[in-house]
Amino acid sequence: MQQRLPVRFIRVTDVQRITPRMARVTFGGDDLADFVTQAPDQQVKLYFPKPGQSVPLLPLPEADDDFTSWYQSCAAVPEAEQPWMRSYTVRAHHPHAATIDIDFVLHDDAGPATQWARSAAPGDTLAMFGPSTFFSPVSLFASSVEDADWLLLAGDETALPAIGALLETLPEGARALVYVEVADAAEKQSFATRAQVHMHWLYRGATAPGRGDLLLDAVRTTRFPAGAAAVWLAAEAGVVRALRRHLVDERGVDRQAIDFTGHWRLALTQDDAPTQEDIAEAQGRLAGEAAEEPEHPASEFDRAYVAGTAPWVIGGPQPVVVALEEAGLIGGAVLDAGCGTGEHTIHLARIGYDVRGIDSSRPAIEQARTGAAEQGVEARFAVADALELGDAPCYDTVVDSALFHVFSAGDRARYTRSLRRVCRPGALVHVLALSDVGQGPWPTVGEAAIREAFGQGWVIEDLSPSLYRGVVGSGGELGDLPAWLARVRRA
Numbered sequence: 107m108q109q110r111l112p113v114r115f116i117r118v119t120d121v122q123r124i125t126p127r128m129a130r131v132t133f134g135g136d137d138l139a140d141f142v143t144q145a146p147d148q149q150v151k152l153y154f155p156k157p158g159q160s161v162p163l164l165p166l167p168e169a170d171d172d173f174t175s176w177y178q179s180c181a182a183v184p185e186a187e188q189p190w191m192r193s194y195t196v197r198a199h200h201p202h203a204a205t206i207d208i209d210f211v212l213h214d215d216a217g218p219a220t221q222w223a224r225s226a227a228p229g230d231t232l233a234m235f236g237p238s239t240f241f242s243p244v245s246l247f248a249s250s251v252e253d254a255d256w257l258l259l260a261g262d263e264t265a266l267p268a269i270g271a272l273l274e275t276l277p278e279g280a281r282a283l284v285y286v287e288v289a290d291a292a293e294k295q296s297f298a299t300r301a302q303v304h305m306h307w308l309y310r311g312a313t314a315p316g317r318g319d320l321l322l323d324a325v326r327t328t329r330f331p332a333g334a335a336a337v338w339l340a341a342e343a344g345v346v347r348a349l350r351r352h353l354v355d356e357r358g359v360d361r362q363a364i365d366f367t368g369h370w371r372l373a374l375t376q377d378d379a380p381t382q383e384d385i386a387e388a389q390g391r392l393a394g395e396a397a398e399e400p401e402h403p404a405s406e407f408d409r410a411y412v413a414g415t416a417p418w419v420i421g422g423p424q425p426v427v428v429a430l431e432e433a434g435l436i437g438g439a440v441l442d443a444g445c446g447t448g449e450h451t452i453h454l455a456r457i458g459y460d461v462r463g464i465d466s467s468r469p470a471i472e473q474a475r476t477g478a479a480e481q482g483v484e485a486r487f488a489v490a491d492a493l494e495l496g497d498a499p500c501y502d503t504v505v506d507s508a509l510f511h512v513f514s515a516g517d518r519a520r521y522t523r524s525l526r527r528v529c530r531p532g533a534l535v536h537v538l539a540l541s542d543v544g545q546g547p548w549p550t551v552g553e554a555a556i557r558e559a560f561g562q563g564w565v566i567e568d569l570s571p572s573l574y575r576g577v578v579g580s581g582g583e584l585g586d587l588p589a590w591l592a593r594v595r596r597a
Contacts, residue, residue, distance in 0.1 A: 111167040111176055112237065114138065118230040119205060125293045127212045127263065129223050130197065133232070134205040141199065141206065143237050146271040147338070148196045150236030151432060152208070153189035154222050162189035164233040175570070177429045189233065190218040191432065195267040196237060209267040236434055254363065255333025256281040260325055260349060263288045264370065265340035266295060272338065276301035281331065287321040287341070322348050326356075336363050343368025343458055347484060361460070362439060362500060368458030411447070411469040417548075417577040418446060420584055423453040424507050426538055426572055426591060431457070435534065435593070438502025443492050443525070444509025448474025448485065454505075455485040464490040493520045495528045504535040508574065510559070511539040511551045518559040526563050529596040535560075540574055541588040548576075553590060560594045568593040 114137035122130045153162040165179040180188070198207040210223035222230075259269050259282060266286060276282060280301035287308040288294070294307050308320050322345060337353060339346050346368045353359040410416040427450050430436055436459065442451040445463030447470055454461040455478070463485065465471055471487045478485040492509060504525060513521055525535060542550040553569060560566055569592045578585035 112235060113164070113167050113176070114141075114234045115161070116206075116232055116234050118226050118228050118232075120228065121226050124209070125295065127289060127293055128266070128295075129210045129212055129226070130207055131210060131223065131226050132205050132207050133234075134203070138204045138206060141201075141204070141237075143196055143199050146275040147268040148237040148271075149193050149434060150196060150208075150234050151191055151434070152194050152219070153191050153233035153235070154218050155189055155232075156187060159187075159189075161231045162233045163187050164189055177426075177433075178573075181425070192217075192219045195271065197267040197271055211263050211266075235432075253334065254336035256283065256331045256335055258283050258325075258330075258335050258337045258353075260285040260321060260338075261340040262286070262321065262342065262345075263293060268338075268340060270295065270297045273297045273299040273301065273303060276303075283328070283331070285321060285324050285328075287324075321345055322352065325349060326352055330357065334363065335359055337365065339364065339366040341368075342370055343456075346458060364460075365438075366458065366460070407467045408469050411467055411473060416446070418508050419449075420575055420577065421449070423449045424538060424575055426574070426589075427505060427507055427536075428453065430505075430536055435536065436503045436505070438530075438533075439500060440503045440505065441495075441501045441528065443504055443506045444512075445474060445487065446470045446508075448477055448487060450505055450507060451485050451487065452478050452481060452483050456481070456483045462486045462488065464488050464492065464495075466491050493517060493524050495524045497527050499528060499530045501529050502533050504529065504533065506535065506537045506539075508538065508540065510537050510556070511549045515555070515558075518555065522559045522564065526596060531596055533596045535564075535592075535594045535596070537590070537592040537594065538572065538574060539590050539592070541571065541590050543588045548587070551590070556590060556592050560592070563597050565595045565597055566592060567595055 115135060116133040116138060117135040118131055119134040120132040122132075124130045153164050155162040163183055165176065165183070167176040167179075194208050194210075196206050197209045200206070210220065212224060213220050216224065222232075257276075257280065259265075259272065261269060263286070266288075269284065269286065273282065273284070274297055276299055278300040282301050282303045283306075284303060285306045285308060287310055290309050290311065291307070297303075306324060308324055310320050313320075321341060337359060339349050341349075346366050350364055350366055353364060354361050407416070411419075431454065436454065438460070440454055440459050440461040442448075442454070442461055442463040445451050445465050446467070448463050451461050451463030451474065463471075463474060464487070465474070466489065468489050471489050474485070474487045478487070510518065510521065529535065537556065539556065540548050540550045542552040556569060557566060569590060572589045572591035573586040574589035575584055575586050577583070578587070
């Protein structure tokens, strides 16, 4: 039986100002009766009404809708009427009352979500998608805690809801070192926990959030306990990158032991043009990444990239891949297999994911690196053969956009074996492949080919008709072509 998509309308039942700059909003409603969360740092997507609307204009899924068809219904809503969407952590779930708490930081420079929270009152209604346990029932951080000797949690005020929820669920005997940057002492909160917690509050005063090195300096200068660490980071994206770089490069923390999120970008949204500083930083980081990469003979793909005639290069990520991320279907360490010119890697790296793009075409990877530098995004790329990815299980999510369908039947089997070797148990693989019901010179596959390739060692959780965007006209016009979207989990 197909699980119902977790699309809900939730109603404000109470609002409390827990600090001068933090509001706790309690939501209830009939749609929360079956709400379940299985991880303390659980995120949901909240949809906020546009001006003139009392309720966000968001379609409810039909009984037999899969995610793709529902998302297409959402995309059909006129842009001016589409609700704003933001990600938030569920601070607490009260199952007996069928309510949840969500904490809102009340920024001085208020966006639509903060503006809504400032005036929220009982009876106000939002829409919600999630939690992401609908797709992945295990918290990545929670699973890493089991193997750790101690925990490091670091973030700014946007991280406080998740930090509070994490601390309150830690078992007796757990050890945690916590650093939180806030405006002043009035923003200090208390958390009930059974763990041994050393809490450090960092007060930046009049300095704007994300502009100083307060959090980074505090972590850099602290003496870490002995043993293996599990790390959770959330703050401004640049601060998170710097913290993660310090922990991996200077402290020797295992990259896979760090769960991190760039909650926001300093003075920019992800749609803004990069600054010259962004570009210079990215170019410096990307320089030299091409060393010691394998050579591959020139192919028809190389020639298409060099000539600028590759019909799959559309100047941005596939809408379906963007939707997968928005739905919480992408997490942990990500492999963008057959990344081409890197649009998906760049998109995911920009919003804070640990992602690596690989492609066998050197011209494609060179263009991907150039594109990342021009957009001021620190993204990792490598020339590599997807049929021989290695033997170390290091990925939690794989994004395959238009790679699977170019392989022969024999190579499809080699490819899925290669993926299985580098995917951790429980990892998700998303395959967007052109369908054989389409027309034209494109490589295509049928449903049976996908099911056969992902046989032993995999569980196909969903396989549905979808759409793939490409260049379909001689004048460069874009169009949507029939495709399959498969969600496959490594057994």
